[in-house]
Amino acid sequence: MNDTQNQLPLREPTFFILLCLSPGPKHGYAILKNVETLSEGRMRLSTGTLYGAIKRLLDRGWIRRVDDPQPNHTDRQRKAYALTEGGRRVLNAEIKRLEKLVVVAQSQTAEETS
Numbered sequence: 001m002n003d004t005q006n007q008l009p010l011r012e013p014t015f016f017i018l019l020c021l022s023p024g025p026k027h028g029y030a031i032l033k034n035v036e037t038l039s040e041g042r043m044r045l046s047t048g049t050l051y052g053a054i055k056r057l058l059d060r061g062w063i064r065r066v067d068d069p070q071p072n073h074t075d076r077q078r079k080a081y082a083l084t085e086g087g088r089r090v091l092n093a094e095i096k097r098l099e100k101l102v103v104v105a106q107s108q109t110a111e112e113t114s
Contacts, residue, residue: 004093007060013053016043018062018083018091025066025082028054054081062087 010018013035020026020034028050036044045053057063061084068080083091 004089007090008094008097010090010094012039013043013045013049014057015091015094017050017053017057018087018094021063021081021083022088022091025068025080027068027078027080031081057081057087060086062090 016035016038017031020031020038026034028047031054032045032047032050035050054063058065058081063081064084066080066082068078
């Protein structure tokens with residue numbers, strides 16, 4: 001089993017955070033809102049949960065800090081985050097793992113209805 005596979009399965013908040021960063025960098029508030037949208041409202045992260053997860057993802061090297069791509073109309077520089085290649089590998093491996101689970105579930109339910 002390779003190192004990426006040893007990281008799976010991902011916790012659902014981690015999966016959604018990585019997923020929402022897959023198109024490009026986002027700042028914390030955008031991540032919070034995008035996770036809520038992607039999960040269809042099922043997951044509403046608190047700021048404490050989000051920034052705890054961000055710290056772990058930074059420590060693992062799955063994300064990195066970048067300049068915020070969105071215009072900021074304040075004097076404060078917002079922190080934005082982007083996937084690293086390692087983070088993208090882990091996300092893609094988790095997506096493949098979930099796809100396999102769906103195939104197994106579909107084949108099992110198809111057998112039950114036959």
